[in-house]
Amino acid sequence: MESSLTELPTLLPNQSMDSCPPVENTAENMMFGIYYIIVFLLALSGNSLALWIFARQRNNSSPANVFLLHLAVADLFYVFILPLRATYHLTGGHWPFGEIPCRLAGFFFYVNMYASLYFLACVAGDRYLAVVHAVRSLKVRRPHYAHIASFALWILVIVSMAPLLITKQTVEVNGSTVCLQLYREKASWRALVSLVVAFTPPFIATLSCYLLIVNSLRKGSRLEPALKLRALRTIGLVMFIYVVCFLPYHLSRATFILGYGHPDLSCQIKRGLALANRLTSSLTCLNGGLDPLVYLFAAEKFRGSVRRIFCRDKSGGSGATSGELKGTHESSLSAKSEF
Structure with missing residues (x-):
C-alpha cells in the first residue's frame, strides 16, 4: 500500500525553481487552513460520539457494528493530525513541528485512508451476506470473526x-x-503500482457487493419497504464517500505520477497537477466527517442511541424498531442486516 511513497520526492512544486515558481498563495493557504479546522471539529465530535456508543454496545453488537467501530478508531487516529495540517497552511506553508510529527502526519494519513477503505469494504461484504445469503451466512456473520x-x-x-x-x-x-508527507507530489512508477494495488481491491469489492444487494432488492427481497429504502440510502452514502473522498485523490495521484515528470509539460499544467493533488488530498480527510452519517444509516442501535441522547426519546427500549425479531423470516433478515 504505497510503501514506495517512503522515498523522498524528486519533483516538488513547492520548491524554488526559476522555470516554475511556487503555486501556493495566501488565499489558498487560508482556505486550506480553515477547511482542516472545520473537518477536525466535525470528525472529532462525530467519531468520539460513535466510539462511545459502540463501546457501550460491545456486548450486544453485530459484525457491521464491529467494522464501524474500527472505522471510527481509524478516523480518530487521523483527526488529531488535522490541526497540524491547518497550522502548516495558516503559517504560509511552513512546518514548525519538526521531523517526527511530519512522519506521523503522513503515516496516520495513509493508515486512516486505507483502513477506512477496507473497513467500508468489510461493511459492504457483511451487508451482502446479510441480504443475499441471510440464512446461510448466520454462522459466518459473528462479531468474533469480525474482530x-x-x-x-x-x-x-x-x-x-x-x-x-x-x-x-x-x-x-x-x-x-x-x-x-503532507502532499506526496512525486513521480514514481512504483508509487503508481502501489496506488492501484491499495485502492482497487476494496473499491471493486465494495461496488460489487452493493450492486448485488441492489439487484437482490430489485428482484424482490423480503425486507420491509422501509428497510429497503434504508438499505439503498446506506449504499448511496457509502458510494458517495468513495466518489467524493477517495476516487478523486487516486485518479489525481495517477495523473500526477504519469504526467508531472514529462519534459514537454508546461509550468502552467504542472501547477494545475500540483493544485489538483492538494485539493484531492484534502478531500480524503472529509471521510472522517462523513463516516458518522454511515453509522446513522447502517446501524439501527446506533440511531436509537443517538435519538435517546439528542431527542430524549421517551419510548425507551433498546432503540431497535423495525429491526427487532418478530419470529418471521422477513424480520430475521431485518435484524441480521441492521439497515
Missing part, C-alpha cells in the same frame, strides 16, 4: 505504512521547512 478480520486489516495497513516512519520527510525550501 479477527479487523485486527488482521490493522496489521496489514500498519506494516505497509511503517516505512513512512523511518524516512526523513522534511526539507528546507526558501527559508521555510516543508513536510513532504
Whole structure:
C-alpha cells in the first residue's frame, strides 16, 4: 500500500525553481487552513460520539457494528493530525513541528485512508451476506470473526505504512521547512503500482457487493419497504464517500505520477497537477466527517442511541424498531442486516 511513497520526492512544486515558481498563495493557504479546522471539529465530535456508543454496545453488537467501530478508531487516529495540517497552511506553508510529527502526519494519513477503505469494504461484504445469503451466512456473520478480520486489516495497513516512519520527510525550501508527507507530489512508477494495488481491491469489492444487494432488492427481497429504502440510502452514502473522498485523490495521484515528470509539460499544467493533488488530498480527510452519517444509516442501535441522547426519546427500549425479531423470516433478515 504505497510503501514506495517512503522515498523522498524528486519533483516538488513547492520548491524554488526559476522555470516554475511556487503555486501556493495566501488565499489558498487560508482556505486550506480553515477547511482542516472545520473537518477536525466535525470528525472529532462525530467519531468520539460513535466510539462511545459502540463501546457501550460491545456486548450486544453485530459484525457491521464491529467494522464501524474500527472505522471510527481509524478516523480518530487521523483527526488529531488535522490541526497540524491547518497550522502548516495558516503559517504560509511552513512546518514548525519538526521531523517526527511530519512522519506521523503522513503515516496516520495513509493508515486512516486505507483502513477506512477496507473497513467500508468489510461493511459492504457483511451487508451482502446479510441480504443475499441471510440464512446461510448466520454462522459466518459473528462479531468474533469480525474482530479477527479487523485486527488482521490493522496489521496489514500498519506494516505497509511503517516505512513512512523511518524516512526523513522534511526539507528546507526558501527559508521555510516543508513536510513532504503532507502532499506526496512525486513521480514514481512504483508509487503508481502501489496506488492501484491499495485502492482497487476494496473499491471493486465494495461496488460489487452493493450492486448485488441492489439487484437482490430489485428482484424482490423480503425486507420491509422501509428497510429497503434504508438499505439503498446506506449504499448511496457509502458510494458517495468513495466518489467524493477517495476516487478523486487516486485518479489525481495517477495523473500526477504519469504526467508531472514529462519534459514537454508546461509550468502552467504542472501547477494545475500540483493544485489538483492538494485539493484531492484534502478531500480524503472529509471521510472522517462523513463516516458518522454511515453509522446513522447502517446501524439501527446506533440511531436509537443517538435519538435517546439528542431527542430524549421517551419510548425507551433498546432503540431497535423495525429491526427487532418478530419470529418471521422477513424480520430475521431485518435484524441480521441492521439497515
